[in-house]
Amino acid sequence: MIRVLLPAHLKTLAQVNGEVELEVHGPVTQRSVLDALEGRYRVLRGTIRDHVTLGRRPLVRFFACSEDWSHEPPDTPLPPAIATGQEPLLILGAIAGG
Amino acid sequence: MSGVRILIGTRKGGFVLTADGKRKRWEVSGPHFAGWEIYHMKGSPADPSRLYASQTSGWFGQVIQRSSDGGKTWEPPGGPLEKGPEGFPKGESNKFVYDTSPGTGQPLTTHQWYDGTQHPWEFKRVWHLEPSLTDPDTLYAGVEDAALFQSVDGGKTWQELAGLRGHGSGPQWAPGAGGMCLHTILLDPGNPKRMFIAISSAGAFRTDDAGNTWKPINRGLHSQYIPDPTAEVGHCVHRIAMHGSHPNVLFMQKHWDVLRSDDAGDSWHEVSGNLPTDFGFVIDVHAHEPETVYVVPIKSDSEHYPPDGKLRVYRSRTGGNQWEPLTKGLPQRDCYVNVLRDAMAVDTLDPCGVYFGTTGGQVYGSADAGDSWAPIVRDLPAVLSVEVQTLP
Numbered sequence: 046m047i048r049v050l051l052p053a054h055l056k057t058l059a060q061v062n063g064e065v066e067l068e069v070h071g072p073v074t075q076r077s078v079l080d081a082l083e084g085r086y087r088v089l090r091g092t093i094r095d096h097v098t099l100g101r102r103p104l105v106r107f108f109a110c111s112e113d114w115s116h117e118p119p120d121t122p123l124p125p126a127i128a129t130g131q132e133p134l135l136i137l138g139a140i141a142g143g
Numbered sequence: 144m145s146g147v148r149i150l151i152g153t154r155k156g157g158f159v160l161t162a163d164g165k166r167k168r169w170e171v172s173g174p175h176f177a178g179w180e181i182y183h184m185k186g187s188p189a190d191p192s193r194l195y196a197s198q199t200s201g202w203f204g205q206v207i208q209r210s211s212d213g214g215k216t217w218e219p220p221g222g223p224l225e226k227g228p229e230g231f232p233k234g235e236s237n238k239f240v241y242d243t244s245p246g247t248g249q250p251l252t253t254h255q256w257y258d259g260t261q262h263p264w265e266f267k268r269v270w271h272l273e274p275s276l277t278d279p280d281t282l283y284a285g286v287e288d289a290a291l292f293q294s295v296d297g298g299k300t301w302q303e304l305a306g307l308r309g310h311g312s313g314p315q316w317a318p319g320a321g322g323m324c325l326h327t328i329l330l331d332p333g334n335p336k337r338m339f340i341a342i343s344s345a346g347a348f349r350t351d352d353a354g355n356t357w358k359p360i361n362r363g364l365h366s367q368y369i370p371d372p373t374a375e376v377g378h379c380v381h382r383i384a385m386h387g388s389h390p391n392v393l394f395m396q397k398h399w400d401v402l403r404s405d406d407a408g409d410s411w412h413e414v415s416g417n418l419p420t421d422f423g424f425v426i427d428v429h430a431h432e433p434e435t436v437y438v439v440p441i442k443s444d445s446e447h448y449p450p451d452g453k454l455r456v457y458r459s460r461t462g463g464n465q466w467e468p469l470t471k472g473l474p475q476r477d478c479y480v481n482v483l484r485d486a487m488a489v490d491t492l493d494p495c496g497v498y499f500g501t502t503g504g505q506v507y508g509s510a511d512a513g514d515s516w517a518p519i520v521r522d523l524p525a526v527l528s529v530e531v532q533t534l535p
């Protein structure tokens with residue numbers, strides 16, 4: 046199981062508490078994790094990635110194993126600790142504004 | 144006894160204020176969608192329990208919310224009440240995609256950018272939601288970058304009415320300081336095919352065929368801040384208002400100037416008269432007196448607060464030109480708030496109630512058509528929009 050930690054506003058929107066656990070088939074990448082996340086919580090479509098381009102929204106960040114993966118290509122495999130569920134993929138809103 | 148429900152959109156959430164017909168004691172509920180910008184909330188005239196809200200965030204984009212119980216509970220349309228196979232919300236009501244189809248979406252390509260170059264349309268947020276007068280599941284959304292969308296399934300899915308951007312003047316539209324937003328939607332109660340919209344900074348437009356085709360209705364507008372002050376498009380219209388019994392009479396608060404049209408927007412003339420300044424954002428019409436109009440003068444385009452630090456609503460009982468200041472109960476010193484374009488509304492009780500919200504977080508109400516005012520709440524986040532429902 047892949048573990049994903051959503052920012053507070055998206056937890057509220059998706060009506061989840063704590064972490065989300067997802068089953069991802071094939072390589073574990075940003076794209077495959079987000080596809081699985083949005084497939085299960087359709088209300089999150091458009092809130093993390095653009096509806097059309099599927100590009101990351103500018104003020105959303107992806108952290109994995111204490112590293113910023115936001116600027117990595119979406120099909121780059123995530124670290125093994127994410128793929129094995131040892132560590133969660135953190136999705137969070139960037140520090141911007143007040 | 145009938146009652147009133149006020150829907151308040153703010154920078155950090157939505158609030159619902161309710162009172163009985165006396166409009167003396169108010170209950171406050173909220174914040175709903177705490178931490179999100181609520182640009183607009185509005186109830187369906189066909190079903191007062193059906194409310195819609197535009198929930199938006201610079202981080203997480205656009206979400207549409209819907210209530211079927213007068214604002215007690217909310218859901219994204221197609222959301223929690225319609226579970227997917229795993230029992231999770233399956234709503235996807237936040238998808239606003241511009242029409243680029245060959246049949247209807249061309250040549251909807253670019254608009255004018257701040258530097259004069261052409262810039263592609265980019266969806267940012269929904270500024271205004273306008274439910275149908277007759278069907279609770281049909282509503283319109285005015286968005287930034289300026290376009291008009293329609294939903295006929297209660298906000299689950301949205302389709303652009305591309306005839307507006309397809310009018311041909313789109314490449315001349317330009318964003319104002321607040322963005323290139325479609326902020327006003329007026330539905331003609333006597334003609335279901337007629338609709339008025341306004342865009343900053345493009346101007347006002349009208350359709351007479353239910354949104355298929357549009358014409359600019361800006362003749363008579365004079366704007367010194369554009370190269371051709373009387374151009375067909377390019378005017379920064381801040382708000383348009385109409386009385387339902389006189390749908391051919393429109394009132395406009397422009398960037399500067401208050402104007403009036405008696406021919407459904409085909410021509411306009413200025414009615415600023417004795418206003419202390421004719422800059423402002425809101426304009427509205429008394430529920431029972433089609434020639435009684437309200438504005439809140441703001442000092443200037445660079446000083447967005449009332450002149451002399453005095454918060455004054457101005458009322459004209461003559462359809463413009465002759466205005467009287469309404470000050471009783473409003474701060475008359477050291478007041479430097481703004482009243483944004485969607486932040487005034489009226490109820491339909493007798494006497495007519497008038498309400499407006501400020502960027503300082505106050506919502507003021509008058510239960511006597513503006514003669515006297517009292518704050519309903521004082522310390523909300525900056526108010527973006529105010530709508531009122533008169534309840535049976």
